[in-house]
Amino acid sequence: MELGAAHWIYLAGIVVIIVVMIMRKNIVVPAVAATFFTAWAFTGNIVTGLQSIFGASLTAAAELFNIFLIIALVTALLGALKALGADQRMIEPFRMVMRDGHTSYWVIAGVTYVISLFFWPTPAVPLIGAILLPVAIRAGLPPLGAALSIAIAGQGMALSSDYVMQVAPGLSAKAAGVSAGVVADRAMVLSLVVGVIALVLAYVTTRKTITAPSLERLLAWEGGPAVPVGAGVAPVPAASVASASVASTSGGTGSGGTGSGAGNGTGSGVGSGVGGVAGNAGNAALAGRSRAFAILVPLAFAALVAYMLLGKFTDLVPETIGGQAAALVGGVAAVLLLFAAAVTDGKRSLETCADHVVDGLVFAVKAMGVVLPIAGFFFIGSENFAGRIMGLAEGAKAPNLLFDLVNAAQGGIPKNSFVIAFAILAIGMITGLDGSGFAGLPLTGSLSGALGPTTGMDPATLAAVGQMGCVWSGGGVLIAWSSLIAVAGFARVPVLDLARKAFFPVVAGLVAATLLAVIIF
Template identity: 60%
Template sequence: MQVQLTAAHWIYLAGIVVILITMAMRKNIVVPAVAATMLTAWAFSGSIITGLSSIFNASLVAAQELFNIFLIIALVTAMLGALREMGADRLMVTPFRRVMRAGTSSFLILALVTYVISLFFWPTPAVPLVGAVLIPVAIRAGLTPLSVGMVIAIAGQGMALSADYIIKVAPGISATAAGVDPDSVADKSLVLSLIVGVVALLVTYVTQRRTWRKPSPELLVAWENKADKFGMTGGESAGSAGSGDSAGSGGSAADGGQGGPTGARPADSPVDSGGSVSEARPAAAATLVRTEPVAEPAPSDPPKTNSAKVFAVLVPTAYFAFIAYLLLGKFTSLVPPLQGGDAAGIVGGIAALLLFAACVTNDKRNFLESSSAHITDGLVFAFKAMGIVLPIAGFFFIGNGDFAGRILSLPETATPPAFLFDLISAAQSHITPNPVVLAFGVLIIGIVAGLDGSGFSGLPLTGALAGALGPAGGMDPSTLAAIGQMGNIWSGGGTLVAWSSLIAVAGFARVPVLTLARKCFLPVMTGLVLSTVFALLVF
């Protein structure tokens, strides 16, 4: 059935184009996103009141959908803050230094561990596990925060989730929509995901290696001290397009991977939501930087109590035990299996209990106050760092039929619009039944479908296109479905779209989420293009 496009559809499409152009110019995209949300709602409803209320509703819906990510960032950050007080954080990463001695070894181990955990349990529990244990080691070994974020996003949200070879939800959806064997889609998706992932990691390694520094405890101290500055400073505006590479990439002394614990403002300031880092304004920094002193023990100082040694063992042991539980639930009947949401909740629950235990150990008399203070600091950090994506996510959510009804204040009985998918459906009629055009057309449709931040929501569409257009173009529908799956999940699953689970990666790495998304674009798109060419030549 031919989709009837309305003025609201065209306004929504114009909003996407403006946002993409603004991102390419390394400017802040909040204002275009909010304006496009209001205009789309106004055009759809014909009421300026609905248009104005949609600005609030869109951010509210986005906050409801993404708050689980914000909360887990807050809890793990609060736990790490309590561990930092006793010096257990640096002691905790000591065993990993034996194998993560330098940038290259840390790069490989981060990618491997993230991939394996994400392949079995999805990236949701993998990111906080890696963030709590391995990210500090990688920072100490010389990797910059931006490099760390790129590796975790590519290996977890990209390579592991796009294949989904163990849980097999994604290939099941694609295969059902295409009317083909799920195992065929799963096998081809695994091969294509490995090609995209390996290529993206290689490009990341080549482009980021020049930013790495020599291993030093001072790098970890400087990065840890950003937890306070990241959440307590602000006021610098997004600025020069030429300084984007310095955001977490080792370009300045204020970068997370280099410099001492004092100096210029952090390069991964969350206010730079446009993906660029501007020169700090001295007046703003002077008035907004936290005034009370922050305890900064020397990196070489050993813990003064045995409690640090205990928690340095307890925290990794608790999370490794959780991984063992997940494995038992997956492969045996000894314990009930956990779903992705349950696993993420347990990660947060463990972090909260460890936080309370650490606060009791640090100060038995005032642990109630210190526990709540750490949680507050964690929430401030999460929202200061990642809250800027909420109005942006709201614009893309209004294009998804699952959320548009709430944003537009439609009654529950009304059928909500699906602007994004209507636009894609209208464009599919212009795809020529040629294998090359088909393959790249479905790939592009999958990438665009992922713009709503959900890697799986576009799979029925790309799967249906594969089943309908594959035979006419002389292509195996399962191959076409796998290509579409790559576009969907690599885009919306958390590598190219900032208003997705990429928020969690950026939060733990302490880099601007839009900068991370922009830096992942070239490696991921290179991998997607090469994997599509491989599919055309081999499958």
């Protein structure tokens, strides 16, 4: 296909955005401008160009709202648990293993990898975010380090191999005309090479920021103990519950014992003593509910994992994958939120539960809203979204700008095994720029099948290399407008900072894995 003005403007937009990211500046303005000029060039209508700015963000919001909603529901659940003091109690069992930030980094990576390998990272991120992230933060691991561990192990290492579900290897193998099992085996090896190198390098760059265990760090990360969640209601950490219990007990006893004079002594002693007993009873009841939810929430998520395992390996329950798994996690979080609000606030639970949900949505939009116009620009490069963004008539051919650019460049690739392998890797990473880890697999698979025999390389190996580029780029590690926003949201760190921090470790791993593929396979 002959490239037009829209193709070149879109390519220029990509280059500008990459340069601006390297300069550590915000890329919203370049993304909006590039969207406008690309749509104007393709349609020849300046009004359509203006409308496409809105359409791009709206389309991105529709595609990413499931991630926003999961962030909101789990954040709301954490707010309700914090009001109970259950968030502090819930993390106590993990202290036996996650005693410091160094151990926490590797424990989070291991747990994330196992869950993501079976169910993809979509349900893994909320589970880790709700259970393990608070433990790691309290243990001294900085939020950015925890986010790196989750992203590299889940969206990167587990998803790039997709060894259990084998959706990605199936797409690559079908396009390359080779066995899916061979592609899966080689992708597993390459994903482990990339993942281990990336995790080690990320740890090396993070370890200097790891501090001693501190409750204050956790409270600061959560927003502090005095953030209102309802009309006049403030969260009560477990430490506050314990100190309040001690204070009320000593107050009641002390006042009763030190009364002077018949009238004043009796009145003061009895009144304060009764108040102390009532305070103790209230604190005991709150502590009991706190302990109950500290046990209930992990058990509920464990049951969720067990249910998914049953669906995966047996016929006892339907298999739950992809979006269904994410919806199940969100539903469980919502039900737990309702129960937590009910036992905490009683008659006021209808109001406070709604407040928790609103707080969660506000947090999700504040943290991730800036991503929408950026994602919209890359969506306009895909034929799956371009027609919707530019408002093309039904049945009109939507442009496939990104893939047209890649196809136009493939003819200039030299016929050398090292060059071909790195070219396939680069093409995979470029096609991942739209934030979709699997969209480029048919292209990298087809190129692998066509170019492999001419260089003496196994097409299955090239397909696995291309799969690494596609998924590590667009699956949620290198690209800020992908599912990386979910990791950043739960860790409460800027998504662009997370993408920048992951860039060098992941690219180093990809280079090493590609060299290994050429030499060994």
